[in-house]
Amino acid sequence: MNSLEKLYKELKKKYGLAKGQWRLWCKRLKTGKEREEVVIGAILTQRTNWRNVEMALKNLKREKINSLRDIYKLGPEKLAPLIKSSGFYRAKANYLFHLAKFIIENYGSLREMKKEDLPKLRGELLKLKGIGKETADSILLYAIEKPVFVIDEYTRRFVKKHKMAKKFPYEYLQNLFQKSLPRDIKIYQDLHAMIVLEEKGAGWDSKNPSEQKII
DNA sequence: CACCAGGAATGTA
DNA sequence: TACATTCATGGT
16 A cells, blocks of 8 residues: 555545545535536636635526526626626636536537546646636546546645655646556545645534535 | 635746 | 746635
8 A cells, every 4th residue: 555545544534434524515416416516616716715606606596507508508798797706707707608618519418528538528628718727627527527636736735745746747746646546536536625624724614514615 | 905715828948 | 848927806
């Protein structure tokens, strides 16, 4: 067992089962609706805290905008004011609209998207404006359920803290995680989620645990 | 008013 | 390829 697998087991002991509320969040991904919300959240949360994203999501729900298809039909101009609280809202409205448009026009749904292979999907997502590696991989791992490890600031901190590497480019770290772990979507999701909890320190928002940001 | 929030795109060597 | 700089906004 390598050192990363050991860290994984330790985190699991700490956050698994007893304190495993975050598992509820993962289970909710079973529904297509929740997976679409992951896509929406992935864009809205860029350079913004999750609380502001929640307000935006609430606005969308109030207007009955619950799916990527709804966003596609709505258009960026009408979308922008609804997501104002998430910051950078004009840019994000465009990013999100074009992402929804891409998914709906080319695949129809996330479920259909999953049938395509990972490198092709990743390449397609990265071509879209406003979608970089972290956002693309978040969508791939949590919404489409492809085995790709997400590297974010929390992951970088984690790597530094445990002296797992001396350089920190995205692909290098991604490869480090993927070659040290079984190629398993669930493990990638679990570990990434626990790293976020661990590095974030604060743990769960007691008022609203199910909405805790993980991706 | 300063600073924060889990990025992305572009420039540069 | 890898690191530095620029851009983009509401909330507190």
